[in-house]
Amino acid sequence: MIANRRSGFDRAVLALLCVLAFAWMLPLLWVLALSFKPNDFLLSRTDAFLGGPTTFANYLNIFQTSLVFRWVANSAVVAILQTMGVLVLSSLAGYGFARTEFPGRRIVFALVIFGLAIPGQSVFVPLHRLFSHWGLQNTYAGLVLPGLAAPFGVYLMTQYFRAIPAELEEAAMLDNASRLKTFLRVILPLSLPAQATLAIFTFLASWNDYLWPLVIATKPDMYTLTRGLASTQTNFAQSEGLGFLMAQAVFAGLPVLVVYMFFQKHLVRAVAGTGTRSRGDK
Amino acid sequence: MLRRLLLAAAAGACVAVAGCGPTKAADAGGAGAGPVEIDLMRFFGSCESDYGTNTDPSRAVGECGILTSLINEFNAQNKGRIVVNTQVAEWGPYYDQLNARLVAGDVPAVAVMHESMLGDYVRRKLVEPLDAGFAQAGIATSDFTDHARRGVVQDGHVWALPFDTWSWLWHFNMGLMKQAGLATADGKPVLPHSPDELLAQARQFRKATGKPYFAWAAANEPSANARTFLTLVYQQDGHVFAPDGRSIDVHTPEVRKALDLMQTLYDEGDVKPGQDYPGANQSFLNGEVGTLIVGTWTIGQFMTEAKKPDSALHAGYQVTPFPQLFARPAIFADGHSWVLMKGGSPDPRQRAAALALMRFLWDHDGDWARTGHLPTRKSIATSAAFQALPFRRDLAEITSTGVSIQSNVGTQRSVENLIGEEVGNMIVSHKAREKGLHDLEKRVNAQLRRNHH
Numbered sequence: 001m002i003a004n005r006r007s008g009f010d011r012a013v014l015a016l017l018c019v020l021a022f023a024w025m026l027p028l029l030w031v032l033a034l035s036f037k038p039n040d041f042l043l044s045r046t047d048a049f050l051g052g053p054t055t056f057a058n059y060l061n062i063f064q065t066s067l068v069f070r071w072v073a074n075s076a077v078v079a080i081l082q083t084m085g086v087l088v089l090s091s092l093a094g095y096g097f098a099r100t101e102f103p104g105r106r107i108v109f110a111l112v113i114f115g116l117a118i119p120g121q122s123v124f125v126p127l128h129r130l131f132s133h134w135g136l137q138n139t140y141a142g143l144v145l146p147g148l149a150a151p152f153g154v155y156l157m158t159q160y161f162r163a164i165p166a167e168l169e170e171a172a173m174l175d176n177a178s179r180l181k182t183f184l185r186v187i188l189p190l191s192l193p194a195q196a197t198l199a200i201f202t203f204l205a206s207w208n209d210y211l212w213p214l215v216i217a218t219k220p221d222m223y224t225l226t227r228g229l230a231s232t233q234t235n236f237a238q239s240e241g242l243g244f245l246m247a248q249a250v251f252a253g254l255p256v257l258v259v260y261m262f263f264q265k266h267l268v269r270a271v272a273g274t275g276t277r278s279r280g281d282k
Numbered sequence: 283m284l285r286r287l288l289l290a291a292a293a294g295a296c297v298a299v300a301g302c303g304p305t306k307a308a309d310a311g312g313a314g315a316g317p318v319e320i321d322l323m324r325f326f327g328s329c330e331s332d333y334g335t336n337t338d339p340s341r342a343v344g345e346c347g348i349l350t351s352l353i354n355e356f357n358a359q360n361k362g363r364i365v366v367n368t369q370v371a372e373w374g375p376y377y378d379q380l381n382a383r384l385v386a387g388d389v390p391a392v393a394v395m396h397e398s399m400l401g402d403y404v405r406r407k408l409v410e411p412l413d414a415g416f417a418q419a420g421i422a423t424s425d426f427t428d429h430a431r432r433g434v435v436q437d438g439h440v441w442a443l444p445f446d447t448w449s450w451l452w453h454f455n456m457g458l459m460k461q462a463g464l465a466t467a468d469g470k471p472v473l474p475h476s477p478d479e480l481l482a483q484a485r486q487f488r489k490a491t492g493k494p495y496f497a498w499a500a501a502n503e504p505s506a507n508a509r510t511f512l513t514l515v516y517q518q519d520g521h522v523f524a525p526d527g528r529s530i531d532v533h534t535p536e537v538r539k540a541l542d543l544m545q546t547l548y549d550e551g552d553v554k555p556g557q558d559y560p561g562a563n564q565s566f567l568n569g570e571v572g573t574l575i576v577g578t579w580t581i582g583q584f585m586t587e588a589k590k591p592d593s594a595l596h597a598g599y600q601v602t603p604f605p606q607l608f609a610r611p612a613i614f615a616d617g618h619s620w621v622l623m624k625g626g627s628p629d630p631r632q633r634a635a636a637l638a639l640m641r642f643l644w645d646h647d648g649d650w651a652r653t654g655h656l657p658t659r660k661s662i663a664t665s666a667a668f669q670a671l672p673f674r675r676d677l678a679e680i681t682s683t684g685v686s687i688q689s690n691v692g693t694q695r696s697v698e699n700l701i702g703e704e705v706g707n708m709i710v711s712h713k714a715r716e717k718g719l720h721d722l723e724k725r726v727n728a729q730l731r732r733n734h735h
Contacts, residue, residue, distance in 0.1 A: 064331035234327030
């Protein structure tokens with residue numbers, strides 16, 4: 001009797017989740033459907049999901065933009081370098097805060113955490129002036145470096161390292177391993193789930209970033225994909241070029257989808273693990 | 283597995299970037315015998331796939347198509363001498379990107395600029411005066427239309443090449459207008475000549491068709507509210523800005539009359555509610571309203587729609603300037619212009635090339651007018667070729683009746699948005715009139731004060 005009631009409850013929850021998931025997916029499906037409609041058709045009809053004419057012209061237009069693969073490559077370089085840089089810096093800083101003692105550690109950590117509360121936009125103008133002054137406009141360094149300051153990454157890794165039992169580290173040190181070796185051989189491998197989470201968040205943020213590339217990359221061949229695709233839109237794209245706009249959204253989102261598909265098990269495991277880690281959970 | 287994936291992706295990306303080659307810097311040296319390169323920064327989108335190699339503007343349509351073809355033609359005509367590198371930025375954050383380039387010293391030689399933005403760049407000494415350059419290039423400023431002259435001449439100097447005048451029009455669905463008895467025998471709309479006539483016609487239209495007379499982008503598009511509002515104020519010979527451009531005063535009878543009219547139309551159901559820019563256009567194209575208030579740039583699009591047999595506009599599209607409802611013929615207008623950025627063409631050869639490009643664009647102002655925008659040359663506005671284009675004979679009056687916000691008002695786009703937001707709050711959201719007017723003044727004056735600090 002109880003089992004039946006439970007099973008009915010589970011089915012109801014499942015049905016509710018399906019409805020919510022569909023509601024969440026609906027705008028994405030709409031975007032996908034509109035990306036295959038001619039622009040002039042969408043001038044007067046944006047409610048047609050499956051009806052109406054179908055075209056691949058919007059995607060062809062993207063591929064016929066001469067710099068589009070350059071923009072994809074730029075985005076990939078920036079996102080990968082930024083992800084790698086954030087992983088290295090956040091891991092080192094997180095380990096330092098979690099496992100070492102040095103004067104002012106608490107204050108420095110508080111300052112890093114304070115960085116989480118500062119919106120990126122508020123430091124935008126001075127940051128741009130600084131990078132321009134250094135001659136980094138239209139360079140990969142200019143695109144990548146600001147993203148390496150990642151308070152969230154430091155915070156995440158600090159908390160993760162703190163949760164790793166100190167005995168593991170002590171055992172390695174008893175075997176004459178140096179602190180660096182202990183970090184590289186013992187602690188770092190244990191933090192792979194957190195690294196994967198941080199990598200995905202950083203990669204997505206970097207790939208989708210529009211605002212910083214907007215001002216630091218002003219030569220078309222240094223545009224990132226988000227920036228480049230936006231530059232091709234006509235003045236009233238939301239009305240007269242809607243199909244093209246939607247195709248751009250799908251095209252720009254595909255690599256993100258691929259990355260998520262490859263890394264999702266790490267993401268889920270890490271997010272679940274941060275709340276429920278036990279000594280045996282490696 | 284993950285490591286291999288990352289490494290492969292990084293390697294692939296690096297190869298791709300390397301394969302694309304290094305950035306080709308603009309030719310800054312004038313001593314070389316090769317072609318001189320200049321950077322041109324603009325919005326209007328990118329349409330390489332359709333017009334990437336087209337050098338005949340007459341075969342192009344739309345802003346992007348015509349401009350791309352014009353630059354292609356210029357490059358072809360000047361092969362071996364001048365290369366214009368077009369750098370396209372999107373319309374929304376265009377000025378943010380231009381400013382970022384100026385800060386970084388990456389200055390384009392020529393840039394497109396709204397005339398409403400020109401004053402800011404002149405005051406900051408970021409653009410070159412062009413009086414001597416135009417004389418040298420053979421651009422006759424005496425041929426500027428009245429509106430173009432008001433847009434680009436400041437403090438007695440010419441600061442930009444006016445390229446077009448764009449303005450605020452009424453687009454009509456003549457099928458519905460006929461149904462409402464608001465069409466003349468020759469198929470033109472019966473236009474109102476006063477606020478009372480407009481209200482009466484709107485009621486007549488609603489009664490006959492069951493549909494609202496108007497659609498305009500009242501939601502999410504503050505500039506549309508501002509342009510209609512300012513047009514109604516200008517038509518009463520009203521002013522909202524102080525002569526020195528440093529403050530705004532909206533506690534005037536002209537402002538109240540303008541708001542009263544807009545409010546009544548909205549409250550009586552003569553404006554389709556809750557429409558943003560694409561929504562208002564869709565309502566018009568689907569025959570849900572009789573009249574759409576929007577700019578010059580949609581004419582070509584609506585004419586194309588009207589040719590389709592299944593269109594609600596089929597064989598029934600008309601467009602007129604915003605009708606004169608008060609004593610003075612006046613319509614909100616702005617224009618696109620081309621500026622020579624200070625420091626963007628440091629070499630005399632580059633400067634000469636930039637002026638040659640401007641002369642070319644000046645010569646082709648008539649081609650550009652096919653977009654729906656109005657010409658900035660009197661000789662073209664009055665030419666038989668221009669007047670023969672659909673509706674242009676009626677629209678040409680805007681080249682003299684167009685009124686812009688005075689040039690000494692800074693950051694006009696922000697100001698226009700602030701005005702539009704508060705007008706929208708009063709009309710659409712029924713914010714109390716006094717509170718709305720107070721907030722409008724407070725917000726705009728704060729913005730204007732910031733401009734002068």
